[in-house]
Amino acid sequence: MLFSWKVFITLKRGGYMIQDKIVSLKDIEEKKRELTQKMEKQMRARLESSTYPLRALLSYYRSAMMEVETKFKVLDEQFSLSYDRNPIESISTRLKSIDQIYDKARRKGIPISLKSIEENIYDIAGVRVVCPFEKDIYMLRSSILNHDDVVLFEERDYIKNPKESGYRSLHLIIEVPIYLEEGKRQMKVEVQLRTMAMDQWASLEHRLMYKKDLPDDIAKDLRKKLLECAELNRKLDMIMQDIKDTTDLYLADD
Ligand code: 0O2
16 A cells, blocks of 8 residues: 655754655564564663673583583482492472572571672572482581582581471582683572482472461461471481491392
8 A cells, every 4th residue: 555655854954854755564464573673673782781791601500510410410320330229319400590599688687698699699500319218418518518619517417406397308519610701600509309208298388288378276287297208208318328228238148
């Protein structure tokens, strides 16, 4: 469709000239699309440059997480060669999302800045190691802390001192170096070490109750049941460890 359009053109020397021009609707649509694309590109560039430092920090955490995961995989490999058994059942990793980081910063009442996030939030990068037996957890703890590039920053032993909920796991916050173009950088990684029974309990409890808002009476009843399950799991771990120790003794005598 064609129609006549009065176009105002700003001349370099100032003033206006009115010019009759025949413009098609297709041309207008094309121009509109070009302008939208240009604006989107500019907005994306602005957004990317403003979030770059945070994305860079997350990528450092991801690298540190990979380093720690590899360290555990190597320990597992070496242990399996020496003792014909794997002390690690599974390893999983997770990086907190930007939203989760902001939520935690708000919850802890710390300023939302890169510096304060890095200084105050220790579980941005997480590595979860699930072991068959409780003694494997402490063996792996000693082995990883023996690495001369690993520094223990904080330790919470929720196996010896379970949480009120019944939650059990060994939490280590360790610092490991990552090597960047501009040099070495120490990064914190949270390691959660658990047995299969502890992991099963924590995964189900996480889905059912953890940080959920339930009516008080129902929550109280469910918490009691989950505590009973945690106790059953503790006994299960104890018996399994006992069976393992006995078979080891028997095999050693053989
Ligand atoms: P996700 O998604 O598993 O990472 P906070 O994170 O502030 O609540 P804090 O003091 O920083 O707690 O650390 P804490 O309590 O030593 O360990 C937090 C992590 O341990 C949680 O991470 C859970 O993974 C796990 N955890 C702690 N308590 C419980 C519990 O009662 N039940 C279950 N299922 N898991 C628990 P996130 O970030 O909350 O979750």
